[in-house]
Amino acid sequence: MCCLWEGESRMAGGTCPIVHGGNTTVGRSNVEWWPQALNLDILHQHDAKTNPMDPGFSYREAVRRLDVAQLKRDLLALLTTSQPWWPADWGHYGGLMIRMAWHAAGSYRIADGRGGAGTGNQRFAPLNAWPDNVNLDKARRLLWPIKKKYGNQISWADLIILAGTLAYESMGLKTFGFAFGREDIWHSEKDINWGAEKQWLAENRYEGKSREVMDNPLAAVQMGLIYVNPEGVNGQPDPLRTAQDVRVTFARMAMDDEETVALTAGGHTVGKCHGNGDPKHLGADPEAADLEDQGLGWLNKTGRGVGRNTVTSGIEGAWTPHPTRWDGGYFHMLFTYDWVLSKSPAGAWQWEPVNVREEDRPTDVEDPSIHCTPIMTDADMAMIKDPVYRAISERFYQDPDYFADVFARAWFKLTHRDMGPKARYLGPDVPAEDLIWQDPVPAGPTDYDIPAVKARIAASGLGIAERVATAWDSARTFRGSDMRGGGNGARLRLAPQKDWEGNEPARLAKVLSVLESIAADTGASLADVIVLAGCVAVEEAARAAGVPLEVPFAPGRGDATEAQTDAPSFAVLEPVHDGYRNWLKGETAPRPEELLLERTQLMGLTAREMTVLVGGLRVLGANHGGRRHGVFTTRDGVLTPDFFVTLTDMSLTWVPVGHGLYEVRDRASGAVHATATRVDLVFGANAVLRAYAEVYAQDDNREKFVRDFVAAWVKVMNADRFDLT
Template sequence: MGGNELKGAGKCPVMHGGNTASGQSVMDWWPNALNLDILHQHDSKTNPLGADFDYRDELTKLDIEALKTDVHALMTDSQDWWPADWGHYGGLMIRMAWHSAGSYRLADGRGGGGAGNIRFAPLNSWPDNVSLDKARRLLWPVKKKYGNKISWADLIILAGTIAYESMGLKTFGFAFGREDIWHPEIDTYWGAEKEWLADSDGRYEDLENPATMENPLAAVQMGLIYVNPEGVNGTPDPLRTALHVRETFARMAMNDEETVALTAGGHTVGKAHGNGDASVLGAAPEAADVEQQGFGWSNPNGKGVGRETVSSGIEGAWTTHPTKWDNGYFYLLFTYDWELKKSPAGAQQWEPINIKEEDKPVDVEDPSIRYNPIMTDADMAMKMDPIYREISERFMADPAYFSDTFARAWFKLTHRDMGPKARYIGPDAPREDLIWQDPVPVGSTGYDVDAVKARIAASGLTLSETVSTAWDSARTYRGSDMRGGANGARIRLAPQKGWDGNEPTRLAKVLSVLEGIADATGASLADVIVLAGNCGIEQAAKAAGFEVTVPFAAGRGDASDETTDAETFDVLEPRADGYRNWLKKDYAVSPEELMLDRSQLMGLTASEMTVLVGGMRVMGTNHGGTMHGVFTDQIGALTTDFFVNLTDMGNSWHPVDGGTYEIRDRRSGTVKWTATRMDLVFGSNSILRSYAEVYAQDDNTEKFVTDFVAAWVKVMNADRFDLV
C-alpha cells in the first residue's frame, strides 16, 4: 500500500467529520453564515410513515372509547419497574402533559404539545423534565396497541386530561388532531445560555422588571418550563416571584385568574420529588449510555422510585389527598402559616407550622406514615400577592367555580397551539367558541367569483395595491400555533389596521373599495382581498407573457371585533417583512435572519421563499414604494428580472450609508439599482444563490411563474383548515 498504508490494524475505517456526533459541523467554520436549516425542519425524509400517510384519516379508524378506557386503566395499574405514587400515575401523567404543552409561548407561537416535541432534545432532557421519560414509557403499551391511529402528541395530552378525570375533575373536553414530528426542532431559540439552570440575569435587561425578559422567551431559566420553584434565582421571596409568575404566564397567553387556577389545579394532585441527592443522578436521556435505552437521570442510591424519587429537589405533596380533585390546596394554603425549610435534596420549600396530623398527606408507599405538605415559592405567591390572593380566596369560597375555571384553563393550555376549532377531531371536542381560538364564521361559497374579479379589475386599484393588501392579510399566519392568516379579514380590525407594516393609509383606501365589492356580490371581504391579490398576480403574469389563473377556494369568513382578542394579536405584528423589503427599525438580528424566521412561521421552504421574494420585487410591492431590490425596468410584470440582474456579472455591488447597497455597472460605474441585505442574500448565500440561478436561467421563465403561483396560493390558503 506504499505511503498510504494504514498504520496499525486498529485504525478506525470511518472518516470522521461533520456527519458524526463528535465531529465539527461544516458550517462551524463560518459561524456567521446564514443557516437555512430552520426552513427544512421536518423534511419528509425524516417521517417513517411515508408521504401518503394521513393522520386525520387514521383518526377515523380509532376506537376512541376503547382508548380512553385503556388510559383510565393505566392510571392505577402500577408497574414494578416504576411504581406509582399512592398506586396512581395521575400526577406523573399530568406533569408530562403539562410540560409538553407548557413550553408554548405567545410571542412566536413556538413550543407547546401540538407536535410531540417533548420526545426529542432538548426538551426530553431539560432539568425540569426529570422522570418524564418514565411517563412516556408507561404509555408505550397503549401507543403500541393503537399504533398509527393515535399520535404521541395526542396521547401525551390525552393522558394528562384523563388523569384529571380519573381523580374526579369534570374536564372541559379534549380534541384529537396533533400530528407527530420525527425530528427535534433544533432551531427553536430557547435562550442564549450555555449552562442548564443558569441564573436568570442574562435573560433580562433588569431582573427586577420581568417585562424586560428577552423576547420571545417565556421561561425564566434555561431548562425550566416556567419559574424557579425555589424563587428568583433560587432565592425565596414570594412577592418577587409573583411578578415573574405573572410575566411568564402572560407570555403563555394566560391572565391572572387562569394563572391562579393552573397553579392551584396543577398542585392539587401529585407531589414534588426531592428525597435524595440530586447531584448523583445520571446523565439526561440524550446523553445517557446506550444500555439506558433512552432513559435518563438514573439514581444509583436505593430504588430511585417511590419515596426515593428525585426530580425537582423539592419533596412533598401539596394537598392532603394528592390523588383526589378537591379544594385541599386552598384549604391548606390559607389555614396554616408557612415557614421556609430545606428538602432532603437541599431545596428551599415552604412547610406549614403546627399542622394537624390528619391534614398531612400519607407516604407514597406506606399509608401509616404522614409527612408535612409543601408549597413552592410560586404557591406562596398565590397567598401573598394581593391580586393572586383575591382570586385564590374566591376559588376557595366557590369550589365549583374553581373547578370550571381550571378545566377551561387546562383545555386552553393543552389546545392553544392547535389553532382553530376546524382542526379539532373527536366526540369530546367542545362546541363552545372561545376567543383565544380566533373564531371565524364560515363564509359564503355561492357568489359569482368571475363577477367579483371583474369588479376588482374595474375598481381602479393598482396591481401593487391589490397584491400588497392580500399579502399583508395572509402573511400574519404562523404554523407554530396556526394563528393569523387571511381568513377572517382581521386586517380591517384593530390592531392590524394600524400596524406600520400594513401601511394604514394605503390599506384604508384599498379596503374601502374592496368592502363595496364584497357588499355588492355577497362575498366575504376576506375572499375579496385574496381574489384581488390573485387578480394582480394574473395581470403581472400576463404582462410577462403568460396566461394563468391563480387557483382560488371560496369560503373565508369575516371575523368581528367581538371575536378578536386584540391584545394577543399584537404579537402577530410584523417587525420586518423581507418579501416587501421592509424593516420597522434596526435590530440586533440581521434582516435576512428575520426573513428566515417569518418564512419558517409561514411554512415556506427556502426555494419558495426565493421565488416569492423575486416575484414580489418585480411587481413593485415594496413597503412604501421603495425601489430597493426592484431589479427591472418593466415593473408590474412577473418576470425573472430580479434573478437575472442579481446574478449578472456585468454588475458590481457596493455598500452605502443606512444599510443599503448600490448595484453599479462594472464598466461605467453607473448606479443601476439599490438593494438591501434582504435582496443581496439571494446572491451571497450559496444555497439561496443556487435557487436564484435556477430562476435566472433562460429556460425557466415559465417555471418561475408556475412556482410563484404555487407558493402564493400556499400562503393564501395556509389557514384554510376547512380545505384539509
C-alpha cells in the same frame, strides 16, 4: 471498528484515512466553520425524509377511525396499574401524567407561537433532557403499550395531552373537553431559540435587576425551566419576587391572573414533588445516557431511586392531604396554616406548615400507615403573599365550583392554545362553545359568482402592486407555530391590524374601501375578495409576461367581527419586518436576512418558495411604501425573473453605501442601475440561495418561475384554510 488497509499503512502512525462520524461526532459543522453564514436549516426542520410514515398518510383521517371510548378505558386502567420498574405514587399515575402533559403544553409562548404540545416535541432534545422535565421520560414509557396498541390512530402529541386530561377526570374533575388533531414531528426542533445561555438554569435573560423585562420571545425565567424556579428567584425563596416571575411567564403564555392562580392551584391539588434522596446519585439525562439505558435518563444506579426514594425537583412532599383526589385541599392548606421555610432531604428549599394536624398529613406513596409532612413551593406561597393573587385565591377557596370551572377552562386553553382555530379540532369531546382565544371566524359564502367578482376587481382601478400588497399583508400574519393569523376573517380591516405601520394604513384604507364595495355588491366575503384581488393581479402580471394562467382560488373565507376578535392578543402578530416587502421597522439586532428566515419558517415556506416569492414580489412592486430597493426591472407589474437575471449578471457590481443599502453599478461605466438591501443581496451571496436564483435566471425557466411563484403564492393565501385539508 476502524477499517484496515491491506499491508503496511502509509498513514503516519497507522491512522485510518476515513473521518468516522463526520459532523455528527468529532467533525465541525458548517455553522461552526462559518458562524456568520446564513443558516437555512430552520427552513428544513421537518423535511419529508425524516418522516417514517407512508407517502399520503393522513393523521387526521387515521384518528377519525380511532375507538375513543376503548382508548379511554385502556388509559384509565393504565393509570391505576402500578409497574415495578417505576411504581405509581399511591397506586395512581395521575400526578405524573398531568405533569407530563402540563410541561408539554407549558413550553408554549405567545411571542412567536413556538413550543407547546402540538407536535409531540417533548420526545426529543432539548425538551426531553431539560432539568424541569426530569423523569417525564418514565411517563412516556409507561404510555408505550397504549401507543403500541393504537399505532397510527393516535399521535404521541395527542396521547400525552389526553393522558393528562383523563388523569384529572379519574381524580374527580369535570374537564372542559378535549380535541384530537395534533400531528407528531420526527426529530428535534434544534433551531428554536430557547435562550442564549450556555448552561442549565443560568440567570441572564433579564435586563437589569427589575425582573420586568425578559428577553423575547422567551417565556421561562431560566434555561431548562417551564416557568419559574420552584425554590424561588435564582433558587432563593422570596414569594413576592417569585410572584413577579410567575406573572410575567404566565402572561407570555397568554394567561391572565385568574387563569394563573387556577392553573397553579389546580396543578398542585394532585400529585407530589420528589426529593427524598441525594440528587448527586442521579445519572445523565436521556440524551447523555449510556446505550444500555435505552433512552431513559436520570437513573439512580447506587440505590433504589424509585417510589418514595424518587428524586425529581428535589422538593419532597405533596401539597394536599389527598393527592389523588380533585378537591379543595390546596386552598384549605394554604389558608389554614402558617408556613415556614425548610429544606428537603435533597437539600431544596420548600415551605412546611406549622403544627399541622394529623388528618392534613398525606400518607406515604407506598405505605398508607405512614403520614408525611405536606409542602408548598415558593410559587405556591406567592398565591397568598401577592395581593392580587391572594384575592383570587380567597374567592376560589370560598367557591370550589367556580374554581373547578375556571381551572377546567384554563387547562383546556393551556393544552389546546397552540392548536389554532377550532376547525382543526377532532373528536367527540370538542366543546361546542366558541372561545375568543381560538380566533373564531364564521363560515363564509361559496355560492357567489367568482368570475363576476374578478371582473369587478379588474375594472376597479386598483393597481397590481396595491392588490398584491394588500392580499400579502392579510395572509402574512399566519404562523404555523400555533396556527394563528392569516387572511381568513379579514381582520386586516379591524383593530389593531388596520393601524399597523407594516400594513401602510393610508394605502390599506384606500384599497379596502374599494374591495368592501365589491364584496357588498356581489355577496362575497371581504376576506375572499382581498385574496381574489391579489390572485387577479398575479394573473394579469403573468399574462403580461407571456404566461397566461389562472391562479387557483378556493372561496369560503369568512369575515370576523370585532366581538370575535381579542384585539390585544393580536399585538404579538404585528410585523416589525418583512423581507418579502423589503421592509424593516427601525434598527434591529438580527440581520435582516435572518429576520426573513424567521418569517419564512413561521409561514411554513421552504427556501425555494422563499426565493421565488421574493423575486416575484419585487417585480410586482409590492415593496413597503413603494420603495425601489431590489426592483431590478424596467417592466413594473410584469411577472418576470428580472430580479434573478440582474442578481446573477456579472457585468454588474454591488457597492455598499451605508445603512444596509447597496448600489447596483455597471462594472465598465460605473453607472448606477438600482439600489438593493441586504435581503436582496443574500440571494446572490448565499451559496444555496444563489443556486435557486440561477435556476430562475435561466433562459429556459421563465415559465417555471411564473408557475413556481403562483404555487407558492397560493400556499400562502391558503395557509389558514384548515377546511381544505
